[in-house]
Amino acid sequence: MSHLVTIGLEVHCQVKTRTKMFCACRTSFGDTPNTHTCPVCLGLPGALPVLNQEAIEKTLLAGLMIHCSSPEISKWDRKNYFYPDMPKNYQTTQLDQPLCIGGGVPLYDHCYPTDCRKSIARPGKVVRLTRIHLEEDVAKSTHLGNSSLIDFNRAGTPLMEIVSEPDLESGEEAFAYLRSLQMILQQGGVSDADMEKGQLRCDVNISLRRNATDPLGPKIELKNLNSISAIRRAIHFEIQRQSEDLDRGIPQTQSTRRWDDDRGETQLMRTKEDAHDYRYFTCPDLLPIRTAPLLDKVRPHVPELPHELAARFEHSFGVTRYDASVLSSDRHLAAYFEATLDPAIPAKRAANFIINNLLGTLNDHGTAIDACPVTPAQLRALLLLVENGTLAPNQANEVFATLYQSPAHDPATIANALGFKPAAAGELEALVNQVIANHPAEAAAVRAGNEKLLNFLTGQVMKTATTKPNPKQVTELLRQRLL
Numbered sequence: 001m002s003h004l005v006t007i008g009l010e011v012h013c014q015v016k017t018r019t020k021m022f023c024a025c026r027t028s029f030g031d032t033p034n035t036h037t038c039p040v041c042l043g044l045p046g047a048l049p050v051l052n053q054e055a056i057e058k059t060l061l062a063g064l065m066i067h068c069s070s071p072e073i074s075k076w077d078r079k080n081y082f083y084p085d086m087p088k089n090y091q092t093t094q095l096d097q098p099l100c101i102g103g104g105v106p107l108y109d110h111c112y113p114t115d116c117r118k119s120i121a122r123p124g125k126v127v128r129l130t131r132i133h134l135e136e137d138v139a140k141s142t143h144l145g146n147s148s149l150i151d152f153n154r155a156g157t158p159l160m161e162i163v164s165e166p167d168l169e170s171g172e173e174a175f176a177y178l179r180s181l182q183m184i185l186q187q188g189g190v191s192d193a194d195m196e197k198g199q200l201r202c203d204v205n206i207s208l209r210r211n212a213t214d215p216l217g218p219k220i221e222l223k224n225l226n227s228i229s230a231i232r233r234a235i236h237f238e239i240q241r242q243s244e245d246l247d248r249g250i251p252q253t254q255s256t257r258r259w260d261d262d263r264g265e266t267q268l269m270r271t272k273e274d275a276h277d278y279r280y281f282t283c284p285d286l287l288p289i290r291t292a293p294l295l296d297k298v299r300p301h302v303p304e305l306p307h308e309l310a311a312r313f314e315h316s317f318g319v320t321r322y323d324a325s326v327l328s329s330d331r332h333l334a335a336y337f338e339a340t341l342d343p344a345i346p347a348k349r350a351a352n353f354i355i356n357n358l359l360g361t362l363n364d365h366g367t368a369i370d371a372c373p374v375t376p377a378q379l380r381a382l383l384l385l386v387e388n389g390t391l392a393p394n395q396a397n398e399v400f401a402t403l404y405q406s407p408a409h410d411p412a413t414i415a416n417a418l419g420f421k422p423a424a425a426g427e428l429e430a431l432v433n434q435v436i437a438n439h440p441a442e443a444a445a446v447r448a449g450n451e452k453l454l455n456f457l458t459g460q461v462m463k464t465a466t467t468k469p470n471p472k473q474v475t476e477l478l479r480q481r482l483l
């Protein structure tokens with residue numbers, strides 16, 4: 001029997017700041033363990049925290065981007081628990097007056113898994129958010145046999161917790177939600193949101209019930225999910241597992257489970273009876289924040305969201321919807337595309353070249369767009385050579401490949417060196433006349449209307465030419481002579 005699925009996500013996302021949330025230690029990834037620490041982030045007795053304004057501003061920026069509101073006063077609370085990765089025995093977080101409330105994340109079509117983009121259940125869906133609050137990350141522990149190692153470099157890194165309403169209904173929607181959110185946070189420069197680096201982590205709450213009129217079923221929480229595709233797999237497994245239990249009359253109890261990606265199954269960690277009482281209380285060391293002045297400061301920095309960018313690319317520049325979605329999927333790529341544009345180059349052609357050629361080459365080299373050796377100005381110069389007839393499109397591809405390897409040279413010089421240059425005045429005309437004279441039968445056939453033979457004659461001219469002229473230009477000359 002089928003069940004209604006209700007899913008809510010809690011996403012922890014490291015905010016991209018230079019320093020930690022409550023001290024001046026540098027935020028870092030992959031550095032020698034325990035080299036970015038101080039009495040504050042080590043939790044030594046008597047150390048006092050200082051708020052990181054950049055982290056607060058970036059969290060408010062994220063909130064503005066997805067239409068959250070903010071309470072007038074936001075405050076800090078202590079969540080008390082003991083764990084080796086949190087030696088203060090409390091985490092500084094926000095309980096009842098978080099920085100952002102409400103808002104929503106649009107699920108972009110191109111953020112769904114590729115295999116189900118043609119069958120999206122609810123296109124244009126927006127997942128409502130409950131809140132976004134700011135807290136500190138804990139240290140990173142690594143377990144080796146009987147001992148555990150702790151790295152405090154991560155302790156105190158600003159961490160946003162983004163809590164959704166239970167609006168999601170499938171693993172595919174959870175997948176699209178995380179990808180869309182990731183894209184939005186990257187767009188605003190709020191976070192790199194790289195899951196492989198642990199910058200984005202997610203807990204899934206999932207419950208099943210028979211009818212829409214039934215109360216929500218007991219909440220099962222899935223912890224320790226570390227990739228977007230694993231989250232989709234874990235949700236599929238859990239829907240299946242709970243359905244089968246319910247069909248056999250086994251009731252579910254509120255509990256926390258862990259996903260084992262190797263075995264492809266979830267395992268019980270603890271039930272509600274073992275839940276902590278965190279004994280929250282207001283942090284006595286940190287003053288509450290008035291949000292209005294900070295919001296005023298941040299508001300001018302709200303960027304276009306990916307879907308707004310895509311709509312502008314589609315409508316102002318006439319690129320296809322697909323191209324617009326690709327170009328808007330990364331803020332560096334969008335900026336690169338816009339910087340390449342020139343009134344003399346059709347935007348569609350620039351989009352094509354970037355998507356088919358540039359992205360392919362970057363992909364082959366494992367290079368990110370913001371590290372692309374070819375500048376937008378160089379690409380523009382190359383595309384202008386195509387527009388003015390100096391280069392044929394396939395010649396432009398060759399010039400680009402060389403340019404990518406030796407970006408110190410300009411496209412015109414490279415085109416020249418490869419022999420792609422217009423023939424000297426009169427030279428091309430002489431060649432065309434020569435070829436026509438040497439192939440009277442073919443020339444006559446073209447005159448009689450067989451335009452296909454123009455390609456043959458063009459080929460003959462290209463073969464005889466000492467340079468490599470633009471074949472389009474040659475065909476045009478032949479056409480003028482013969483038709």
Ligand SMILES: [Zn+2]
Pocket residue numbers: 020023024025036037038039040041042156
């Ligand atoms: Zn520190």
